[in-house]
Amino acid sequence: xxxxxxxxxxxxxxxxxxxxxxxxxxxxxxxxxxxxxxxxxxxxxxxxxxxxxxxxxxxxxxxxxxxxxxxxxxxxxxxxxxxxxxxxxxxxxxxxxxxxxxxxxxxxxxxxxxxxxxxxxxxxxxxxxxxxxxxxxxxxxxxxxxxxxxxxxxxxxxxxxxxxxxxxxxxxxxxxxxxxxxxxxxxxxxxxxxxxxxxxxxxxxxxxxxxxxxxxxxxxxxxxxxxxxxxxxxxxxxxxxxxxxxxxxxxxxxxxxxxxxxxxxxxxxxxxxxxxxxxxxxxxxxxxxxxxxxxxxxxxxxxxxxxxxxxxxxxxxxxxxxxxxxxxxxxxxxxxxxxxxxxxxxxxxxxxxxxxxxxxxxxxxxxxxxx
Numbered sequence: 001x002x003x004x005x006x007x008x009x010x011x012x013x014x015x016x017x018x019x020x021x022x023x024x025x026x027x028x029x030x031x032x033x034x035x036x037x038x039x040x041x042x043x044x045x046x047x048x049x050x051x052x053x054x055x056x057x058x059x060x061x062x063x064x065x066x067x068x069x070x071x072x073x074x075x076x077x078x079x080x081x082x083x084x085x086x087x088x089x090x091x092x093x094x095x096x097x098x099x100x101x102x103x104x105x106x107x108x109x110x111x112x113x114x115x116x117x118x119x120x121x122x123x124x125x126x127x128x129x130x131x132x133x134x135x136x137x138x139x140x141x142x143x144x145x146x147x148x149x150x151x152x153x154x155x156x157x158x159x160x161x162x163x164x165x166x167x168x169x170x171x172x173x174x175x176x177x178x179x180x181x182x183x184x185x186x187x188x189x190x191x192x193x194x195x196x197x198x199x200x201x202x203x204x205x206x207x208x209x210x211x212x213x214x215x216x217x218x219x220x221x222x223x224x225x226x227x228x229x230x231x232x233x234x235x236x237x238x239x240x241x242x243x244x245x246x247x248x249x250x251x252x253x254x255x256x257x258x259x260x261x262x263x264x265x266x267x268x269x270x271x272x273x274x275x276x277x278x279x280x281x282x283x284x285x286x287x288x289x290x291x292x293x294x295x296x297x298x299x300x301x302x303x304x305x306x307x308x309x310x311x312x313x314x315x316x317x318x319x320x321x322x323x324x325x326x327x328x329x330x331x332x333x334x335x336x337x338x339x340x341x342x343x344x345x346x347x348x349x350x351x352x353x354x355x356x357x358x359x360x361x362x363x364x365x366x367x368x369x370x371x
Contacts, residue, residue, distance in 0.1 A: 046105050050075055050084060058101045062094040066101060081233055092234055092360055125149075130156040151198055158194050226369055228255035230266055232362040239278075239348060242270045251335070254285060257368045262297055263287030265335065266366055271344050278346050281339030282366060286331045296328040297321055299370040305346065306363040307356055315346070 048055050050071040057069040065085045067075075072095065075084055083090050123142050125134040132153065134145050146153075230252040232238065242248045249269035256263055263285040271277035282301055299321050307313035319340065321328045327340040356362055 046101065046108065055098075055101060055105060058098040058105070060096050060098040060101070061088075061090055062096075063088045063090075066098060069097075076234065092237060127153045127156055130160050132156060150201070154194060154198055158191060162190070224256040224259040224261070226255075226257045226261070226367055228252060228264070228266060228366040228368075230364040230366070232268065232364065233360065235357055235360050235362045237360075238268075239270075242268075243275070246270070246272065251283075252364075255366075255368075256287070256289075257299070257370055260289050260292075261370070262289070262293060262368065264366075264368055266341075266364060267339055268364075274344055276347055276349065277344040278348055278351065279341070279343045280345040280364065281341035282327075282368070283339040284328065284331050284336045286334050290330055293330075295330040296323045296325075297370075298323065298328075299368060301340070302367040302369075303341065304365040304367075305351070305356055306365055307354070308358045308363060309355060313354065317342070 046055055047053065048058075048068045048071050049065065050067055053068075055066055055068055058066050059069045059072055060066055061072075061083055063083050063086055065083055067084070072084075076090065081090050082088060122135045122137060125132040125142065125145060127149075128134075130153075132149070134142075134149070136142050136145070232250070238250055242250075249267055252266040254263055254265050265283055265285055267281050267283055269279050271279045280303065282303070284297060301319040301321065303317045303319070305315040307315075321340075325338075325340060327336060327338040329336075351357060351362065
């Protein structure tokens with residue numbers, strides 16, 4: 001693979017961390033007193049489990065779940081390549097356009113034109129039938145209410161259950177008060193059990209939060225030893241995006257040369273001269289340790305394209321920093337506008353033919369060491 005090394009000034013107008021898509025919002029309409037309301041229609045497999053709104057450009061996963069195309073792409077970009085519902089691995093070939101559902105939604109929308117044109121429609125709490133009077137026009141506020149109102153909703157469920165039990169209670173001998181007292185003792189015991197379960201849930205949630213913080217700290221520590229392993233997922237889709245837009249580029253997550261060292265990341269885009277070549281550059285980033293570090297950065301950069309099936313076929317390149325190049329000077333912006341690497345790192349077709357792509361994922365490993 002021919003490679004041309006260069007210091008490169010990046011175009012950041014359309015760059016993003018793994019090309020995070022724009023947020024998508026939606027609203028749920030609630031209009032009773034119909035044979036089938038718009039809310040009921042929405043709940044019949046036409047609601048996206050990510051944005052909690054109508055499916056737009058619906059797609060169907062191999063595990064049988066439906067999402068908005070943009071919502072699922074955003075989830076796989078920001079989170080991981082697993083299904084949000086059952087955590088099954090999802091590759092790009094496991095996701096299919098659901099034109100049947102799209103046609104069904106179009107027909108339903110035609111049946112409720114007046115509701116779809118009403119702005120700021122109120123969304124009721126899902127426990128509204130149990131006397132929860134919370135209403136909002138924001139799906140986000142509803143989600144927050146559902147998370148923070150767990151105890152109140154449990155109490156509503158318990159009260160409804162006890163009312164039902166009391167209404168259905170019909171002792172054989174109504175003249176005996178002992179049975180009635182026993183019933184109310186059971187009520188009290190059930191309420192105590194529910195409260196104990198809720199306290200246990202709170203303790204478990206707190207424990208889960210603490211574990212998440214510890215895991216996040218460990219993951220952060222892993223990225224502070226001079227090594228960045230970048231798994232470029234959905235590689236073919238990213239290449240197509242860059243082919244359609246010459247200014248499109250993708251950035252990796254951040255890493256550090258040491259716990260108190262330099263902050264850096266990597267970037268890929270297509271070569272402006274040779275559109276069939278992949279460009280790869282390393283960028284220094286503005287970090288919290290910059291004030292005590294020596295500038296410009298002096299060290300060695302090792303870039304490896306990992307062959308996941310045969311390590312001997314992996315491609316390795318070693319670069320020494322050059323103090324006169326601005327790419328190694330202290331960044332004045334969040335990401336240094338200049339990177340250092342290869343404008344013609346590898347031919348895309350060669351990357352695919354030589355087996356570097358597995359499950360539509362290319363692995364790049366970057367090691368930065370101070371000398």
